[in-house]
Amino acid sequence: MDKKELEFRERLLATFMVEAGDHLQALEAGLIALEREVPPEEARSVVETVFRAAHSLKGAARAVNMLEIERICQCLEDYFQSWKHHGVTRLPELFNAIYDVIEGMRSFLASYDVNAPEGSKTYVSRLLGGLSRFEAMGRREPAPESKKPEAPEAPKAMETPPPQTAEPAGAGSKPALKEKAAAPETVRIASSKLTKMLLETEELLTARLAYAQHTAQLADTAGMIELMKGEFSKIYLNVMPSIEKDEGRALAPADTARLGELLSETQTRVRALDGRFKTLAKAARLNQKAFDRMTGALLDDVKDAMMLPFRTLLEGFPILVRNLSHEQGKLVDVELRGEGLEIDRRILEEIKAPLTHLVRNAVDHGIESPAERTRLKKPERGRILISIAHAEGSKADIVISDDGTGIDLTSVRDAIVKSGIMSREDARRLGDEAALSFIFQSGVSTSPIITDISGRGLGLAIVREKVEKLGGSVSAETSEKNGTVFRMRLPLTLATFRGILVKAGGAVFIVPTATVIKTLRVRNEEIMTAENRETIAFEGRPLSFVRLEHVLELPVKTKKKAAGEARFTQAVILGSAGGRIAFGVEEVLGEQEVLVKPLGAQLVRVRNVAGAAILGTGKPVPVLSVSDLLVEAVKAASSGHAAAPAEEKTDRQRILVVEDSITSRILLKNILEGAGYDVKTAVDGVDALTALKTEPFDLVVSDIEMPRMHGIDLTARIRADKKLSELPVILVTALDSREDRERGVSVGANAYIVKSSFNQGNLLEVVKRLI
Numbered sequence: 001m002d003k004k005e006l007e008f009r010e011r012l013l014a015t016f017m018v019e020a021g022d023h024l025q026a027l028e029a030g031l032i033a034l035e036r037e038v039p040p041e042e043a044r045s046v047v048e049t050v051f052r053a054a055h056s057l058k059g060a061a062r063a064v065n066m067l068e069i070e071r072i073c074q075c076l077e078d079y080f081q082s083w084k085h086h087g088v089t090r091l092p093e094l095f096n097a098i099y100d101v102i103e104g105m106r107s108f109l110a111s112y113d114v115n116a117p118e119g120s121k122t123y124v125s126r127l128l129g130g131l132s133r134f135e136a137m138g139r140r141e142p143a144p145e146s147k148k149p150e151a152p153e154a155p156k157a158m159e160t161p162p163p164q165t166a167e168p169a170g171a172g173s174k175p176a177l178k179e180k181a182a183a184p185e186t187v188r189i190a191s192s193k194l195t196k197m198l199l200e201t202e203e204l205l206t207a208r209l210a211y212a213q214h215t216a217q218l219a220d221t222a223g224m225i226e227l228m229k230g231e232f233s234k235i236y237l238n239v240m241p242s243i244e245k246d247e248g249r250a251l252a253p254a255d256t257a258r259l260g261e262l263l264s265e266t267q268t269r270v271r272a273l274d275g276r277f278k279t280l281a282k283a284a285r286l287n288q289k290a291f292d293r294m295t296g297a298l299l300d301d302v303k304d305a306m307m308l309p310f311r312t313l314l315e316g317f318p319i320l321v322r323n324l325s326h327e328q329g330k331l332v333d334v335e336l337r338g339e340g341l342e343i344d345r346r347i348l349e350e351i352k353a354p355l356t357h358l359v360r361n362a363v364d365h366g367i368e369s370p371a372e373r374t375r376l377k378k379p380e381r382g383r384i385l386i387s388i389a390h391a392e393g394s395k396a397d398i399v400i401s402d403d404g405t406g407i408d409l410t411s412v413r414d415a416i417v418k419s420g421i422m423s424r425e426d427a428r429r430l431g432d433e434a435a436l437s438f439i440f441q442s443g444v445s446t447s448p449i450i451t452d453i454s455g456r457g458l459g460l461a462i463v464r465e466k467v468e469k470l471g472g473s474v475s476a477e478t479s480e481k482n483g484t485v486f487r488m489r490l491p492l493t494l495a496t497f498r499g500i501l502v503k504a505g506g507a508v509f510i511v512p513t514a515t516v517i518k519t520l521r522v523r524n525e526e527i528m529t530a531e532n533r534e535t536i537a538f539e540g541r542p543l544s545f546v547r548l549e550h551v552l553e554l555p556v557k558t559k560k561k562a563a564g565e566a567r568f569t570q571a572v573i574l575g576s577a578g579g580r581i582a583f584g585v586e587e588v589l590g591e592q593e594v595l596v597k598p599l600g601a602q603l604v605r606v607r608n609v610a611g612a613a614i615l616g617t618g619k620p621v622p623v624l625s626v627s628d629l630l631v632e633a634v635k636a637a638s639s640g641h642a643a644a645p646a647e648e649k650t651d652r653q654r655i656l657v658v659e660d661s662i663t664s665r666i667l668l669k670n671i672l673e674g675a676g677y678d679v680k681t682a683v684d685g686v687d688a689l690t691a692l693k694t695e696p697f698d699l700v701v702s703d704i705e706m707p708r709m710h711g712i713d714l715t716a717r718i719r720a721d722k723k724l725s726e727l728p729v730i731l732v733t734a735l736d737s738r739e740d741r742e743r744g745v746s747v748g749a750n751a752y753i754v755k756s757s758f759n760q761g762n763l764l765e766v767v768k769r770l771i
Contacts (some may be wrong), residue, residue: 222277261648311339366404501589505554658702683708728770
């Protein structure tokens with residue numbers, strides 16, 4: 001194959017990969033719809049859709065000589081053909097087998113190498129073997145309609161897990177799919193090129209701000225020249241009569257004439273200069289307006305090209321919910337609304353992880369088991385709703401709600417106390433809304449055990465951080481036994497936003513306008529101090545007040561104020577995730593549109609700073625992170641000044657590792673010692689109990705399956721011992737079934753980590769969280 005043929009094949013394969021992704025999404029969306037009992041007419045329509053998807057994928061695979069995919073699709077097509085004539089066989093294990101085949105095709109395509117197409121044949125053979133099992137299931141008789149499994153069987157683990165970036169299609173409240181009409185006059189272009197084009201176009205904003213600054217300076221200069229012309233005219237009118245009357249008494253006649261000519265000539269030049277500057281200033285204003293229009297239109301057009309319908313993000317959630325719920329023995333439907341609303345692709349990419357976490361939380365913490373829902377007189381199948389709607393201005397509201405058990409606010413208060421945020425008495429006095437806002441604080445979790453899905457107390461804090469980094473906000477509502485609602489408000493586009501310029505500690509900063517509740521002047525006598533905390537009255541209620549320079553640990557700059565101004569302090573009230581605090585500043589300089597720039601890889605995470613912006617003068621200004629400011633302000637408000645850094649602990653914390661495998665024991669010991677912990681090992685539960693009764697430890701990391709005494713019994717013995725009952729226990733095991741996790745929770749384990757998904761960072765994160 002020569003170079004041209006190889007290049008053509010690569011282009012053809014790239015087109016096929018995109019088309020194959022669409023067909024696989026259509027297959028998964030149709031299967032999710034068929035897995036539920038839908039009306040016969042709708043079922044026939046969906047079967048027709050999945051049949052056509054398999055048939056189209058088979059033809060496309062044949063065109064690129066991908067015979068493995070063609071053979072798989074032929075088997076799928078034959079089976080869906082039988083569904084068209086004999087009805088759908090709704091067996092949970094059958095659907096699990098089909099999903100395995102689809103995910104297997106996706107994994108095969110993701111790793112396919114055009115230059116080495118033979119490399120994955122072994123894997124494809126295994127996939128076809130799984131498809132043979134699926135074909136055998138297809139010959140079973142349909143299950144009687146009256147029989148319903150209490151909970152679906154968990155899908156079997158695949159040898160190659162599906163890629164995390166895969167986004168199979170879901171289709172809203174009625175997942176039956178329709179053929180998409182081809183978009184007219186469209187062309188495929190790499191998203192990286194669009195992103196580069198947008199970033200280059202956004203750079204014009206800096207030029208636009210500089211242009212406006214220079215135009216203003218030119219207008220100021222024209223005004224100064226006009227004043228100078230007026231003053232010179234007065235001098236000319238006063239001096240010239242005296243010179244004309246001098247008649248050589250003070251000056252020689254020639255000098256008098258020369259001075260008169262000079263004054264007349266200078267007046268003429270000043271008038272000409274004034275006229276020229278006025279013309280230039282007017283032209284600059286007109287050019288600036290034209291430049292603003294052109295750059296604004298160009299930026300809007302490029303931003304429009306970056307806009308994608310929200311469904312491109314939501315398509316993956318029905319299959320995600322289906323798999324998660326099956327793993328936990330739950331029955332959950334997901335409904336999508338408003339997925340046609342378009343939003344910046346970069347926002348979609350950034351919001352995917354927070355949205356996924358909220359949906360995982362809904363399945364893990366919110367939706368009850370079928371038996372529990374039946375006991376509570378709820379429908380057997382739980383429901384998760386994801387909706388998006390246009391909000392005021394250029395904003396979008398995203399709502400994630402479930403009809404599960406809701407958030408236990410008593411558990412939230414206990415978690416607040418356990419994390420050391422406040423005393424039990426203070427937590428008890430919190431109102432429900434205030435207590436609920438703490439779920440977005442790092443370290444606050446109501447989960448009794450840490451698992452691969454949730455329980456670390458970091459997820460919602462990261463959700464809030466990501467949302468606020470995008471210039472948005474997030475809040476929660478809950479009702480016991482009725483479910484939970486999370487609301488996110490996000491901008492529709494990124495990069496440019498309105499910012500308020502403030503001055504503190506002699507430096508200028510930008511605060512995102514979206515986070516500013518109000519700017520105001522406060523009389524100094526209205527700033528009250530109670531229990532070493534400053535407060536002001538706002539909307540009839542006390543509000544914490546801190547000086548921005550104290551929070552940012554900047555030197556306080558004293559500035560001379562006019563007599564009237566000296567009695568006032570300027571303040572900016574900032575709000576996020578249900579909390580609000582007033583920050584005292586030296587001066588509020590105004591509001592303007594700014595282009596935010598990241599700080600770069602060297603400064604990937606700077607406390608209190610979200611990025612930087614370039615003003616029209618060319619001066620870089622830090623953009624403040626409001627979520628960080630609010631956290632720091634709580635510390636500053638409680639101490640009366642910026643919080644001092646905590647002292648490092650000098651005593652090393654001790655961990656007991658209980659593991660019968662010498663390889664795993666050495667691995668865990670090295671990881672923990674490398675993180676600075678003092679580690680001792682034990683070979684089984686009996687050995688561990690002996691060590692626990694003779695030496696103090698801060699945490700136990702244990703396997704489950706061990707000789708003499710396994711990890712479950714060890715955990716139960718630890719919880720039964722009064723001296724050891726509060727000792728944190730992490731179970732690290734190869735057992736990954738739902739029943740094994742539930743056993744770990746029931747005996748009192750604090751965390752359950754599966755070895756198949758073991759990650760050194762996750763282990764250290766969990767250890768740090770528990771001790």
